[in-house]
Amino acid sequence: MIEKKLIQAILEGEYKSNEPLLPERELAIYFNVGRPTVREAIQRLERNGWITARKGMPAIVNDYWKHGNLMTIVNILQCYEEIPDVFIEYMLQLRISLTPSYVKQAVVHHPLKVIALFSQVEELKDDAKSYATYDWELQKELAQLSSNPIYLFIINSFTDIYIPMAEKYFAEPYHRSASRQYYGELLNAILKADIQAAEEMTKNMMEKSLQLWKTKTKESEK
Known part of the structure; x- marks a missing residue:
């Protein structure tokens, strides 16, 4: 306190x-x-x-x-009743750099375990909380399956704030449908053992997520 x-x-x-x-x-x-x-x-x-x-x-x-x-970032966000939109933008920018790397490493070292992570997608409810929770668990597992433990340390730093931020992002139906499509395409690339495609697909999706969020926040400001 x-x-x-x-x-x-x-x-x-x-x-x-x-x-x-x-x-x-x-x-x-x-x-x-x-x-x-x-x-x-x-x-x-x-x-x-x-x-x-x-x-x-x-x-x-x-x-x-x-x-x-x-x-420090976590401390700041815990002081807000509602997480500011700009911090979600910062998080999405961070994911562009981090996520493709640990996804690639996870696929290289543990392809079967990564495939198993997508078994819940078909039953995923079409609401913000379900998507936020699933994506949080997915990112943690992928980071853990990578060869670099620092990725999981970074992800774990956002334990208290990731889901609230993700819920704001996934409140938009199109954001959920775009992520669902990404999950399916990523799974197909992994099943084909196309590691380069999985990495590029992930980077493209992280960049797309940032642009979707920027568009959403600009529309909200009008």
């Missing part, structure tokens, strides 16, 4: 970059907790790039866009 409150204060400009937080003692009084609890919150904030702790002095607020990491 203390960590989230301090992050909200930073996001709202109550604490600005290069300015100090209140001393631990004053924060403990403000939040009505012991100093060890405040110290733990400060350690978590430092670990995720929000602040720089100083021995015997109040911590300094960082420019989180320069000092942050994946968890």
Whole structure:
């Protein structure tokens, strides 16, 4: 709770970059907790790039866009009741770089296991939540089947926010139908052992998803 409150204060400009937080003692009084609890919150904030702790002095607020990491993004999104559209755009851009690589590696090393992941597509309900949940599980499994464990670490960083973001994306019926078509075409490429086609197909779909989302958000702004 203390960590989230301090992050909200930073996001709202109550604490600005290069300015100090209140001393631990004053924060403990403000939040009505012991100093060890405040110290733990400060350690978590430092670990995720929000602040720089100083021995015997109040911590300094960082420019989180320069000092942050994946968890910083998660922290930001957890402060919103509804995830901003721009962050979904950022996620879709990230997927263009990451997803084709771990899909290719998963197909190369575990083709039969990858094929099995598509067994649920035919029974997939045509609603945002079903698609979001399925796509989340699919991405996790594909990343796990790749030869690089870092992919799964990155995916797991978004555990708390991936499905809410995906639900907003899949709220559009055409987005769901485009993904369903992609799942089918990707499966066919894997069944044919066409690894290059699977990789190219995935990249094309990630790029298409980004363009679909940009079009949707532009229409919403009119």
